[in-house]
Amino acid sequence: MTRRAYNFNAGPAALPLEVLQQAQETFVDYNGIGMSLMEISHRSKEYEALNAETASLLLELLGIQSGYQVLFLGGGASMQFAQIPLNFLKPGTVGSYIITGSFSEKAYQEAQIVGEASIAASNKEGKWRSLPKASEIVIDPKSSYVHMTTNNTIEGSQWSDIPDTGGIPLIGDMTSGILSRPIDASKFGMIYAGAQKNLGPSGVTVAVIRDDLLAEEPKHLPVMLRYTTHAKNQSLYNTPPVHSIYMVNLVLKWVKEQGGVEAMEKRNVEKSKLLYDVIDASGGFYSGNIDADSRSIMNVTFRLPSEELEKQFVKESKDHNFVGLAGHRSVGGIRASAYNAVPHEACQALAEFMKDFQQRNS
Structure with a gap:
């Protein structure tokens, strides 16, 4: 397969x-x-x-x-x-x-x-x-x-x-x-x-x-x-x-x-936390678009220090088997949509890629 x-x-x-x-x-x-x-x-x-x-x-x-x-x-x-x-x-x-x-x-x-x-x-x-x-x-x-x-x-x-x-x-x-x-x-x-x-x-x-x-x-x-x-x-x-x-x-x-909506929420909170934790620990390299108390567990949006770096992030992400990370055309930036069907391992892999990308481009 x-x-x-x-x-x-x-x-x-x-x-x-x-x-x-x-x-x-x-x-x-x-x-x-x-x-x-x-x-x-x-x-x-x-x-x-x-x-x-x-x-x-x-x-x-x-x-x-x-x-x-x-x-x-x-x-x-x-x-x-x-x-x-x-x-x-x-x-x-x-x-x-x-x-x-x-x-x-x-x-x-x-x-x-x-x-x-x-x-x-x-x-x-x-x-x-x-x-x-x-x-x-x-x-x-x-x-x-x-x-x-x-x-x-x-x-x-x-x-x-x-x-x-x-x-x-x-x-x-x-x-x-x-x-x-x-x-x-x-x-x-x-x-x-x-x-x-x-x-x-x-x-x-x-x-x-x-x-x-x-x-x-x-x-x-x-x-x-x-x-x-x-x-x-x-x-x-x-x-x-x-x-x-x-x-x-x-x-x-x-x-x-899977255990119903309550189980979905638990999984979704865990998945989004993987990404928000990287953003919050990045020292400003990644900046979230939304204040912490209003963040979505479905659509994680953030920016990088420049549009050039954002384009590079998206390009490299595709080489690492990630799809769909470019932000909406009306706002730009990066968006990871981690809906119910997105597995935990995908968010874990993205979090690791984000850490690596920051280390190589800071």
């Missing part, structure tokens, strides 16, 4: 090797039906069972027993930036946004196209280094919802405490943090995530929506843009991305087999 790369891509991202091998085994013939899942009808009993099981597994891992529905949608998390205000931003109300990075800012900009949106808090002036304090979040009382991004993929920050929005539904973009640590799902009216970080391959987006938010059907919208359409049809109104959902199913089973 070809040597596996140390995959630190931000998304599409690493998948568990066991999941890839299992999917390979069933690719041509799924459960003895004589067809691949790529060929199967989404109206078949085999797929309907898979669809229902995947939704049930996600709710179980999120600690949700009842009161929410799981939808499998298209368009990525970026589609949700528009679909959320289209469904929930009613005339005379406001969509409130906590802006802590590029993606939450994009969500806010999309809402402005649909209706009235306000900024409940923002840390942009501080160059995203730390997340807003609870006292800094001011929610417009006319808000129909409050939107936040729980983990900022590009910047490398992560909320440790979820803000209290009172009776106003909180909507969380968890694309790069879902299932990386336990969360109190009851604080959210809606959770959504593109699959391509911690859930599976790109091609499907999951949305977990509380029943009361699905009570009213927005008939002013095209049928496909209504959450209620997909909820009423168990995400089978149109042909879903069957194979992507199958892969999500396998990843969810893998997370459960």
Whole structure:
């Protein structure tokens, strides 16, 4: 077998090797039906069972027993930036946004196209280094919802405490943090995530929506843009991305087999600590982009003394079997995305490479 790369891509991202091998085994013939899942009808009993099981597994891992529905949608998390205000931003109300990075800012900009949106808090002036304090979040009382991004993929920050929005539904973009640590799902009216970080391959987006938010059907919208359409049809109104959902199913089973979300958090904290310890002990050779109390355990971001050294770091890292360490094109620097499927040994190897690189270039 070809040597596996140390995959630190931000998304599409690493998948568990066991999941890839299992999917390979069933690719041509799924459960003895004589067809691949790529060929199967989404109206078949085999797929309907898979669809229902995947939704049930996600709710179980999120600690949700009842009161929410799981939808499998298209368009990525970026589609949700528009679909959320289209469904929930009613005339005379406001969509409130906590802006802590590029993606939450994009969500806010999309809402402005649909209706009235306000900024409940923002840390942009501080160059995203730390997340807003609870006292800094001011929610417009006319808000129909409050939107936040729980983990900022590009910047490398992560909320440790979820803000209290009172009776106003909180909507969380968890694309790069879902299932990386336990969360109190009851604080959210809606959770959504593109699959391509911690859930599976790109091609499907999951949305977990509380029943009361699905009570009213927005008939002013095209049928496909209504959450209620997909909820009423168990995400089978149109042909879903069957194979992507199958892969999500396998990843969810893998997370459960590893010990669930609590075990994932323990592993992720240990992995990210390997890298943060090198940064903090480097005497400034490596400088973290985010203040210590706001750091992400998923996306470790840092800079080197010069752009030339950063380019050299990325170039040499590729020669040492590391992939995906260049920072997002909008910010530069270095980013190591250590999602659930990234093994401990990859972070250990990167930490050793970082120490060696500093020793040779200080």
